[in-house]
Amino acid sequence: MKLLIDADGCPVVDIAVRLAKKHNIKCMIICDTAHEFQKEGAVTVTVSKGTDSVDFALVNLLKKGDVVITQDYGLAAMCLAKSAVPIHQDGMIYDDGNIEGLLSWRYKAKKIRNSGGRLRSSAKRKPEQDAAFETALANVLTSSGKSK
Numbered sequence: 001m002k003l004l005i006d007a008d009g010c011p012v013v014d015i016a017v018r019l020a021k022k023h024n025i026k027c028m029i030i031c032d033t034a035h036e037f038q039k040e041g042a043v044t045v046t047v048s049k050g051t052d053s054v055d056f057a058l059v060n061l062l063k064k065g066d067v068v069i070t071q072d073y074g075l076a077a078m079c080l081a082k083s084a085v086p087i088h089q090d091g092m093i094y095d096d097g098n099i100e101g102l103l104s105w106r107y108k109a110k111k112i113r114n115s116g117g118r119l120r121s122s123a124k125r126k127p128e129q130d131a132a133f134e135t136a137l138a139n140v141l142t143s144s145g146k147s148k
Contacts, residue, residue, distance in 0.1 A: 001025060001065050001066055001067065001068070001144050002025060002026040002027070002028060002029075002066050002067075003016060003019075003020045003025050003026070003027045003028070003067045003068075003069070003141070004028045004030060004058055004061060004062065004064070004066060004067070004068045004069070005017075005027070005030065005042075005069045006030060006054060006055070006058055006067075006068065006069060006071070006072060006142040007029045007030060007031040007035060007037055007054075008032060008035045008054055008072035008076060009035075009071070010038055010069060010070075010071070010089055011089060011112045011125055011128055012069065012089045012130060012133050012134075013029065013039065014039070014128055015133060015134050015137070016069055016128060016137060017029075017039045017040075017041050017042045018041075019043070019134065019137050019141060020041065020141070023141045023142070025067075025141060026040040026043070027041060027043070028042065028043050028044075028046065029042050029043070029044045029045070029056045029104065030044075030045045030047065030054050030057055030061070031044065031045075031046055031047075031054060032046065032047050032050070032053055032054050033046060033047075033048060033049050034047065036118070036144065037095055039093065043122045045057060045061070045134060052074075054139070055072060055074070055075045055078070056117060057078070058070075058075065058076050059082065061099045062079060062082050062084050063066055063084075064083040064084065065081075065083065065084065065085070065144065066079075066083065066085070067085045067086075067087065067137075067141065067144060068084050068085070068086045068087070069086075069087055069088075069089060069137070070086055070087075070088070070089075071088055071089050072103040073099065073103050073105075074103070075086075076094040076099060076102070077094075077099050077103060079094070080095070080096065080099060083096075085140055085144065087136060087140060089129070089131075089133055090129045090132055090133055090134075091114075091129070091132035091134075091136035091137070093136060093140065094144065104140040114122075
């Protein structure tokens with residue numbers, strides 16, 4: 001098992017790398033040339049800028065049972081299809097029970113934006129979100145580690 005981070009715009013990279021080190025799990029940060037990362041305890045894979053270039057690179061590195069951090073519902077769906085465990089930066093674990101609704105919402109939101117509509121912007125990130133993420137990821141890494 002390894003931990004892969006969709007790092008473009010990800011606010012929990014440091015938490016994820018720290019937990020991967022604590023659980024002795026290989027950690028990979030995948031980003032494009034606009035968002036380069038270098039974190040001790042993680043391997044950084046930098047890909048060319050382009051629509052979904054990070055997503056496709058990440059999926060190509062993915063194996064069954066890997067854990068993926070992403071806020072991208074489309075990428076989460078691809079991870080589920082490869083029997084990985086995707087987790088949102090707020091701690092939500094994507095699964096077969098919630099991904100269809102999330103993808104439906106993404107489609108509706110895109111239609112609204114394409115027709116000139118606006119959606120409310122995200123609120124400023126709160127410490128509670130980081131705490132929820134850390135708890136959820138620690139639980140996933142602990143339970144995945146036991147099933148080896």
